[in-house]
Amino acid sequence: MVNDLVNFFTDTLGDKLPKEWVIFIISMLPILELRGGIIAAAVLKVPIVKAIIICTIGNIIPIPFILWLITDIFDWLKKTKFLKPKIEKLEKKALSKSDKIQKYEFLGLVLFVGIPLPGTGAWTGSLIAALLGIRPKKSIPAILLGICLALLIMCTVSYFIPWLITSFT
Numbered sequence: 001m002v003n004d005l006v007n008f009f010t011d012t013l014g015d016k017l018p019k020e021w022v023i024f025i026i027s028m029l030p031i032l033e034l035r036g037g038i039i040a041a042a043v044l045k046v047p048i049v050k051a052i053i054i055c056t057i058g059n060i061i062p063i064p065f066i067l068w069l070i071t072d073i074f075d076w077l078k079k080t081k082f083l084k085p086k087i088e089k090l091e092k093k094a095l096s097k098s099d100k101i102q103k104y105e106f107l108g109l110v111l112f113v114g115i116p117l118p119g120t121g122a123w124t125g126s127l128i129a130a131l132l133g134i135r136p137k138k139s140i141p142a143i144l145l146g147i148c149l150a151l152l153i154m155c156t157v158s159y160f161i162p163w164l165i166t167s168f169t
């Protein structure tokens with residue numbers, strides 16, 4: 001699914017925007033985030049150091065907005081009949097993934113954000129931290145460490161392993 005979304009964005013935006021902007025935008029989006037940005041960067045042949053900087057910044061930008069504003073935004077949206085069930089469903093879905101974060105808090109949040117599995121990442125980790133009331137003083141360092149872990153995993157998968165394969169064939 002992530003590959004399909006990355007392909008959609010690179011195909012759609014690739015001719016209209018510089019590749020650096022494409023990976024920046026992908027890294028800011030929920031679901032794709034940094035892992036999608038790094039995959040797109042490798043596909044678009046963006047040098048790894050440049051990709052790391054652009055994708056990390058893109059993935060970090062939404063975090064403070066989610067941590068400090070999302071609960072107020074959700075409360076406001078829940079005042080409408082149409083959006084209330086959708087927001088409650090989104091909250092329930094996010095909180096259904098929070099058991100490890102509640103149990104291990106800091107380390108749980110690091111691993112939740114850092115291990116690139118479907119439904120994990122900085123967006124969902126920030127949302128869960130905000131909904132659980134984990135203070136930004138504690139959640140921001142955990143989310144940033146998780147981003148570093150995801151970056152290490154994704155760079156290995158998207159850059160290092162393909163380089164190894166081409167070097168030895």
